[in-house]
Amino acid sequence: MKPLFFTPGPSQLYPTFNKHLQTALAENIASISHRGEAFHSIVSETIADLKRLLKIPKEYRLFFLASSLESMERIIENCVYRESFHFINGAFSRKFFQMALELGKKSRKNEVQAGEGNELLTTRISETSEVIVVTHNETSTGCMLPLAEICALRSMYPQQLIAVDIVSSAPYGKIDFSCLDLAFFSVQKGFGMPAGLSVLIVSPAALTKARWLGKKNIVTGSYHRFSRLDENMEKRETPETPNVLYLTVLGQIVKDMLKKGRSHLQSETEKKAKMMYAYFGAHKIYSPFIKEKKFRSTTTIVIDVKGKALELAEKLQQKQIYVGKGYGVFKNTHL
Numbered sequence: 001m002k003p004l005f006f007t008p009g010p011s012q013l014y015p016t017f018n019k020h021l022q023t024a025l026a027e028n029i030a031s032i033s034h035r036g037e038a039f040h041s042i043v044s045e046t047i048a049d050l051k052r053l054l055k056i057p058k059e060y061r062l063f064f065l066a067s068s069l070e071s072m073e074r075i076i077e078n079c080v081y082r083e084s085f086h087f088i089n090g091a092f093s094r095k096f097f098q099m100a101l102e103l104g105k106k107s108r109k110n111e112v113q114a115g116e117g118n119e120l121l122t123t124r125i126s127e128t129s130e131v132i133v134v135t136h137n138e139t140s141t142g143c144m145l146p147l148a149e150i151c152a153l154r155s156m157y158p159q160q161l162i163a164v165d166i167v168s169s170a171p172y173g174k175i176d177f178s179c180l181d182l183a184f185f186s187v188q189k190g191f192g193m194p195a196g197l198s199v200l201i202v203s204p205a206a207l208t209k210a211r212w213l214g215k216k217n218i219v220t221g222s223y224h225r226f227s228r229l230d231e232n233m234e235k236r237e238t239p240e241t242p243n244v245l246y247l248t249v250l251g252q253i254v255k256d257m258l259k260k261g262r263s264h265l266q267s268e269t270e271k272k273a274k275m276m277y278a279y280f281g282a283h284k285i286y287s288p289f290i291k292e293k294k295f296r297s298t299t300t301i302v303i304d305v306k307g308k309a310l311e312l313a314e315k316l317q318q319k320q321i322y323v324g325k326g327y328g329v330f331k332n333t334h335l
């Protein structure tokens with residue numbers, strides 16, 4: 001039996017990954033210039049297909065970065081002068097907030113305990129916040145915030161930029177990008193690729209903000225500041241020598257997903273999540289960590305296994321099934 005990975009990321013490789021990698025190698029993609037025509041068309045096509053798959057508006061920019069943590073840092077540097085606001089419900093959303101503090105911003109937060117979700121619409125967000133940060137799917141706890149509420153923030157806070165971490169929900173999440181200004185994901189989660197490539201989606205308003213900060217002589221970074229990324233993307237290039245091989249393979253996987261149909265992909269994910277929650281909802285000992293159904297993730301299902309995580313993970317591994325153990329302090333209690 002082939003090993004099966006139910007790990008949140010790196011996750012199981014997409015079934016066609018190996019084939020596309022072999023093809024790309026056979027076509028010498030790993031050695032082509034990142035300033036040449038062949039690369040320009042790879043970038044154009046990958047971006048066009050990603051926009052089609054995720055329904056991203058034409059005027060939004062897509063930038064290729066190294067990781068999602070990098071995307072978080074770039075967002076703070078390029079869009080926050082003094083203050084951002086963060087909804088925190090686990091380790092990844094907290095990391096984003098701490099990064100803002102480390103970069104010298106006076107950021108504020110609404111934080112709930114692990115296992116709970118934030119009430120986005122009844123939280124008071126100060127007028128002085130420049131960016132509102134939401135983690136759509138908090139991988140560390142299995143909490144997914146309702147997209148309708150994330151979208152409603154747009155009309156409640158028309159002056160603010162809205163940034164959403166979609167790392168472990170893309171390409172599943174049916175996000176209306178016109179409600180947000182910044183979103184990002186890494187390819188080792190829902191796109192089934194090895195780690196080392198992240199996509200940052202940027203609205204015209206967010207680019208304008210970055211340029212405004214630049215004019216005020218605020219340091220917005222060097223080779224990966226938005227204005228530099230944008231100048232290069234005009235030419236279908238990246239400032240640095242990028243991972244051409246992975247960009248190519250990502251483009252092919254996105255094409256496969258388009259062929260399969262995103263709604264098919266979404267309904268499969270929902271069906272599997274429903275089975276998991278039905279089983280563990282009725283289990284005598286184990287139970288879903290997120291109690292409130294409104295906040296239960298469809299993509300990363302966290303089960304409280306009452307301290308048996310290591311034991312169960314080992315048993316499953318003997319059957320060639322790999323599951324992620326709990327995050328941080330939940331190492332022994334969650335799968």
Ligand SMILES: *Cc1c(COP(=O)(O)O)cnc(C)c1O
Nearest residue numbers: 067068069092137139167168186
């Ligand atoms: C994995 C993950 C990240 C970090 O992604 P990297 O590619 O490791 O930087 C950020 N946010 C969430 C929700 C994640 O699941």
